[in-house]
Amino acid sequence: MQLAQWRRPRVILWATAGVVAFGFLITVEIVARRCAGVPGPITAQARELVFAPKPGPLYGGLALMMVVLTWRQRFIALGAAIGIDVVFVLVRWAVDANVPEGHFFGNGALWAMLGCAAFAITRRTGRERALLLKGVGLGLLLVTGRKTGDTWLLITSKTRPNVLDPYVATADHALGNPSWVAGRMLNSAGPVATHVLASVYAQLAVAAVVVALYQLRNVASERRFPRHHLVRTFLVIGLLGPAVYMIFPVVGPVFAYGPGASGTGGVQWAVANLWPHTPPPIGVPHAVPYDGITPRNCMPSLHTAWATAIFIHSRQGPRLLRYAGTFWLIATLSATLGFGYHYGVDLVAGVVFSLTVETAMRTYDRGWDRSGVKLVAYGTAVFTVLLLTYGFLPLEMARHPWAFGPLVILAAASMIYGYVRTTQRWEPKAAPTLRAEPQPEPV
Template sequence: MSRSGASAGSGSGASAGQTGQSWAASHKVLILGSAAVLALVLGVQAFASYHGYLGPVESLFGDYFLVPRSATMPWVGLALALVGLNNRERVYAVSAAVAIDLVVGVIRWSAGGPITMGTGGTWVLTAVVVYAFWKLSGERRSSVLRGAVLGILLIVAAKVAETWLCLTILVGTDVWDEYVFLADQALGNPSWVMGQVVDALGPVGAAILDWIYVELPVAIIVVALYQCRKGWPSHHLLQTFLLIGLIGPIFYILFPVVGPVFAFGPRGLGFQIGDFWPNIVPNVDFSAPASLPFDDAAPRNCMPSLHTAWAVALFTHSRRGPWWLRTLGTFWLLATLTATLGFGFHYGVDLIAGAVLCLTLDAALHDPERGWGWFRIRLVLGGSAALVGLLLSYRFASVQMAAYPELFGPLLVGVLTAMSVAFFATFYARPGTALARWGGRDADVSGVTDSDATDSAAGLPVR
């Protein structure tokens, strides 16, 4: 054999060996991750059963055989699974899911049940996993399983989150809405203002906003599918979405708040301070705010606003897409903020904390090929410090914030503005500008990909 032939054979063997090692490592991660998720689900189910709540296992059983808790979430999960399939397989999968939903829907309706969907998406998503293990191998199996597992994780995370909200009630018997209400006066009580705006929109406008608020995952999946249209990128929106859902709810336990519509409005079940929201800003003497004992029905899920965090992630990740995707991201962010405040679910300071949380977590994930230089470390540490500082000020400086809104209002907005500018400079500023140099992007110009060059030609910021 010639020397070149031997070299080629050696290179081919090394490549095959590396591929095999990569698949083995991915397979091990999949097994360990699945075991961890299963243990979490069973543990949460045991907790829910002990306290009489609906657990994730019972909820999943309903998705398979009874009435799905969400009509769209199973389809969102299935859409992710479609990323790794070829076009023919996608047609088969979607057709099967639609047919199952139609048949099961007719049976359910004829038995007096609700008209909904989701069963087909759940069944076919499960079938995709079985198909990948049974029929596929190597990189193809890895790609299909990656999408299917992400879809399953989204569904399971939603189930676990429902039970977690019940935990916030058990742990946070007293809520801190008096403190947050005072802190919110530094922003001019935006929830009261937006509550009146939503009232003025009437039932049709409120219904549209409610759908946008509830179906945020639909917009998330649209952006994620666009990002994955040519295969799995090094970073995509779903990673940020899941990390926010993993870290954010921890703060619900540490900072229990129910929101204006409960603590100051008609949904407090007799525990509210008064029926003020949204028409009257209460003139209550909170010179000595205190924890407020509250009911066992309202989740303590206000601080920070995770809907805001997810909507901000949707907005930032849509910036590198075409005009219609950027429009979608902008529209969904503005509509989500309007609904979040206008339905009385959150105070304005919740939204600031949620946005800072999103930018901090996304900074840890964005552009992983750039590594962990000082440009990333300072952003993550700075965002973490800003979030902790915000929460501490809401709790321990709320009286001062209400007394001096002309000082603390700009400070609150300034914290979010500074974090936003730093995030933009680090990940989105055009190379060659002062912001890009500060964000460390000029050092990465050599690593710009072909798709980045296309974005740049279209007038979009490159990676």
Template structure:
């Protein structure tokens, strides 16, 4: 008899702590939202709860996020229930949008999705029982978390401005010499692509949550696996913004371009790479630009999407690759990030994914070394950007390969731990089975 069987055979030895964890999580989310809302009200900017109220009765801040949350909640419903819920949300949205537009407001949607998401949660909690109730509430919770995370994130950007009146862009830009100032070169490339190329990149950049929901729905189409993209997305959004307070950076288009509105160090981006300044100093900046560059969370999220799309069909893998390439191009080409931001964002993603992936394998040395090594790598990178920016800028031929080498080491460790065995099996079996089938076969013994 296995250890797991012994545990099952001895009732009372294991305690289901799920209700306690769920209750604790809900209380934590509510406490965070209330705290940030109180701070927002005191400082005069829109808080998460105020923004949520607008989604219900006024003009939603985003048209796509409420629908992305509702789409995620549909995973926990039957086909008939999905049709009813989506039809109701669409009908409400059309009606509310028509009234708003007739009254002189903007033509946008989102109210219906928010109302129906709430209604499904309430109805499931009150009327359904058993597995139907559990699955529906899990889907609603994930959809609601996605929406609340964006509300919290918007408010957090205002907090970064309050906490970081001085920005460290001169350090980041000097360190970026080690990578050849990629933002300047990508900025010129985006200009050469014209309005169509810019439009595609901009749409990909702002609709990253929608792409993530598409991958997540594919992963959840047959039930609830032990790990899926939304878990990584939410964790990146929870951990990443903390670094904004430690390393406030506004990005090259603001600190070195015309969007700085008089606070910039000069009008360099994207056509002129500034001469290295080996006496960097913190810069005072405005009270409207978020300090949300280091690390690049768009890079982290796009890389997570790419990783999770690897287990899907060919079109999902192609879409994940397309979204990653376009997101990296946009983050640099729009002047929102330096190359060093992207490296830090990639390391953050792989570290968090290493902590969450394949939970059935437990916390052996394989996971400890990945998470610990990734954490150390991220801390070393950030400290280097801040305190070793001068030698990095003076000796790019040495510091550049070191930065790329750190990223490569984290990538290789992650690949060797989670993907090498699967890819080896695919190569060995050829076209006998699909990637999802091979993955399932490899994971079966561990479960």
């Protein structure tokens, strides 16, 4: 490539983003080894070239990568991935390898993506090479992002021994302790509702991939990516959100005020065994110690933020996709509260956080126009004020719910209103239909 081409702004931007991402991964790798004593995302990803991985993220990444391929190339890539997986499974069966539950296959998808990257470098040039490498990068970003998130959650549990759940639980009185209410409702709803909500909560990434595949369905034919799509917002939410976990470490109601959802917490670490039947009493909150295993991943609720982004991006799809996006948002909100994973104020912060990130991504595409910049600044301010209020005024929130409850809801509603107004202004207006002039009848 000529020197002039490297000086193009977009090339410089992509190169800078690549360097920053690689530096971030190395930093997380070092921190994971020093603070948590475990391999980081780079090592974990490299291991999956040989050892049995979780298949979902890898095949989800392969599906995203294939948006840049023709149908013939997709069948070849998928066939190669399945064939490689069959070989790995047979070898593990032959040597009687000890494979963790649910980790039967998936190596083939990773090898197929790396094979496409090698094919792009050696057999393609120009725009074709760039498009194929972007597709591979998109797929690997999904996989690596999942690994990085898992590592970061472990880092939060090792570096933040004290949690601020009493502060959030006290502030949640302003909203009527919705997690306790939802927990009792879910207990009485029966096993079918519990199973459905658990599946929705666990498979949030599947919904994101489905919406992203719809948005990227024309990449292969148009030979370019759309200006804005869900994957970008999804990844930025996952990149920025965990940083707040370090500032505001919270484990959630079922851990801090219940037995723990998976045994990692338990009543021995809980402030009291109250969830979901008895709301915590109002008192002066203080930080409490917790175990070194449970992630401090409640503030803000990233499941809520991601579900909100899925809902927003599904609005431009067909009716079935819009219904699915609405269902996924409602079910995710119900699951986060009903299983005791989050407090109500977490969800409010998650919605504001998601809309702020989504606005920032759209504003970047539009060249940082004034309306977008103002809304990003407003969303950042609202999110900051919410965190400060939860941290410094929780007792006042609990003692005056009639004032603080509506204010918290109004803060989220104002961000939603601003986002809707701003994006409607950005949408291209249809040209007016001109009425045809009547033609004179022939004589």
